[in-house]
Amino acid sequence: MQHGKYRFIVGFLIAPLALYAIFVIWPFIQSIYYSFTDWTGLSSDFKMVGFDNYTKMFDDDIFWKSLQHSVLFVLLLPLVTLALALFLAFMINVGGRQRKGATITGVRGSGFYKIAYFFPQVLSIAIVALLFQFAYNPESGAINAALSAVGLDNIQPLWLGDPDLALWCVMAVLIWSTVGFFVVLFSAGMASIPKDYYEAALLDGADRFTTFFKITLPLLWDTVQAGWIYMGILALGAEAFAVVQIMTVGPGGGGPDYSTTVLPLYVYQTAFRDAQAGYATTIGVALLVVTLSFAAVVTKLGRRERLEF
Template identity: 50%
Template sequence: MLFQRYRRGLFITAFLAAPVTLYLVYVISPYIQAFYIATTDWRGVSATPSFIGFENFTRLFSDGIFWKAVRHNAALLVLLPLLTIVIALFFAFLLNVGGGSGGREGVRGSKLYRVIFFFPQVLAVAVVAVLFQQVFRPDGSGMLNGPLMALGIEPIGFLSNPGVAFWSVLGVMVWQAVGFYVVLFSAGLASIPRDMFEAAQIDGAGRGSLFFRITLPLLWDTVQVAWVYLGILALDVFAIVWVMTDQHGGPDFSTTVMAAEIYRNAFSYFRFGYASALGVVMFFFTVGFAIISLRLSRRERIEY
């Protein structure tokens, strides 16, 4: 018996040795290095950077551009999950429960709609950014401004007006994310027994009651996971902002985010120590958000 346990433990250790080693080398090691580089003035060329302690962090918290980036990430952290989940839940409910006889089936053609909703997920983020650059063009060739100008309305600077650019970026992010969560919530809805919806309707429940009293409580675990993933996406957003916006986060830093400032400081200004300090702060923001979200949304599991 003891020998069998030893052999089992040896097999598990041998099986996990390679992936754990790769994880330590390519994931944990860069994190450790980033913490160290954040305490130096390394510019990416010197072999022995000078240790400067917490000077980078002191400069960081007095940097106005950093606080702009933090505000934008914080706004995305609230708005992106909220808007995406609300829209995705609405469409998933329609596709699975909101149509058919007595509201127990999805709307006609729901399978086709799922494919259409999911299509943006197939596109690379950089491709989406380039596409929406054309959609938001401020001249007659823009898909939005062209019809406005044809009607004699002044074109809107979707990416050139500091008051509008952030909302344009948010809209693109929601557009791209919704499809995946429609499919995710649809999978969750498919696991809910139809008998529960039928029994509720026999008792006189309308579609609003079906959603708030049955669908949402039974999908709560899925919604919780979606909120965490979307929050991490909001903190980690980079490609959309860097590719789509003027001046890579402009105009006048009105769309910049922490990831964009990390890249700018590292590869434009060659301030790798300062960029690493930004990365460390972003790491704690992300981990803190995940922990707080999971604790606040914790509830008893509903069995059915």
């Protein structure tokens, strides 16, 4: 009987595991292999160069700039996005004033706010980047026009053309485009928490601040931790790459003066603009290490006793 059970399980697992190995594991192995070659990506001719690509990477100033920007993204974007999403979700579900017949309610119009916050999710990230590229235009953009309308004509930054501001402008777009998803996610989690917990806390004299940190956050911790990892992967992956490439100046994006270049974009530029696919895969391996390290650290630091209700 046991033997038949295991055959049944293996029969269901073998196909998805084979597909995962072919389309996920094997490309990783290939990338590590090509990182030890001088492959241009344009021909099938290449030779092994040992650790030359890694030595070049450690001496590459642009790589270190890109790594610095990616680390900044992965540290700040999840922190700001999730904190803002938790606050908004809490106000939508629990933060309203006491009304007749209901002790725990969200703010008025909470249903509309959910739709408004989630709206950026229905837009392609490319469309979002283009819209904000126009908005940041120093001559005809909506942001400088709004500053002029309120009498702040003397404050007309170049935004994406300023090396000191460009990276922060990109981060603001990523926060705006992703916070709505987590508002809806956390709202769903908060809606499942029994209202009795909040009512008992309010009867004991707890304020909204206390109920958030003593009830809401502990019971949502698993969701927050998963969201933190997911947001970090977005900050290190396609979302950051697309926004930086589309919005910023310079050949292939990343400007001005590499002030917004992130690791995924540098991989793309090295492989397709500079025809150095072997070196690009080396940078890709570094990106893989950063991503896995981030996920491991968040999982380790966020581990706590599971609370159930």
